[in-house]
């Protein structure tokens with residue numbers, strides 16, 4: 001599938017995997033619809049994407065936890081931006097790393113509202129248009145955490161297990177249409193993810209990647225681009241990827 005001139009909507013495009021995905025699609029000449037809450041960071045990504053080759057960029061200041069804001073953002077798109085071809089449902093986060101029975105309930109709410117409900121709201125707003133137009137591809141950011149739960153991460157892992165079920169259910173419900181659904185499920189990727197998880201504690205975040213060569217946002221973006229550019233009849237259901245330092249969520253090799 002050729003991407004030049006196609007509209008690609010990426011949520012959580014202000015940083016990490018979303019920003020890297022914006023660059024990968026920009027290099028293919030796509031038209032990028034980028035959303036996140038931090039408008040300043042999003043503007044930086046937008047100008048880099050234009051320099052990288054994006055045909056055009058339209059940015060939306062959007063918190064995916066607000067179902068009304070999500071629906072309004074899609075309903076009010078300028079007509080030349082309305083025909084979304086690819087949705088990268090990426091906005092997400094982890095908060096805290098504690099035993100379930102001592103965890104902060106505010107952290108749970110934020111993860112559930114963003115990773116599960118936000119993902120659902122965006123799909124609910126965008127996919128009907130894809131079905132009517134009989135074209136489209138939804139790429140959901142799952143995680144290896146959705147396959148194997150790790151200690152002190154039950155709620156984040158639970159949100160990604162839910163993302164996995166939602167991804168599979170959406171593919172089942174779209175059977176009979178040409179709309180494709182893919183889950184991209186990485187292991188450790190060095191982004192702002194751990195900094196956000198530990199509420200800005202940079203020292204604790206750095207330890208997550210100590211002694212390993214983690215995946216980068218670009219590595220994940222590369223897989224997303226690969227899944228989207230397969231021939232139109234090929235649906236990549238799920239891709240799991242890790243760095244060579246990681247076998248699964250529980251087994252990580254750290255160099256001394």
Ligand code: NAP
Nearest residue numbers: 012014015016017036037038063064091092189191192193
């Ligand atoms: P990141 O660098 O922290 O980026 C997260 C992005 O999500 C940011 O652009 C952030 O933008 C956006 N976001 C968070 N909450 C949002 C909200 N309520 N509304 C709108 N946007 C929101 O982390 P990342 O590693 O790129 O994570 C991207 C996705 O990959 C997440 O779904 C994550 O669960 C998944 N993932 C990450 C890893 C990893 O190791 N890094 C592994 C597996 C899966 P604003 O703050 O500007 O809104």
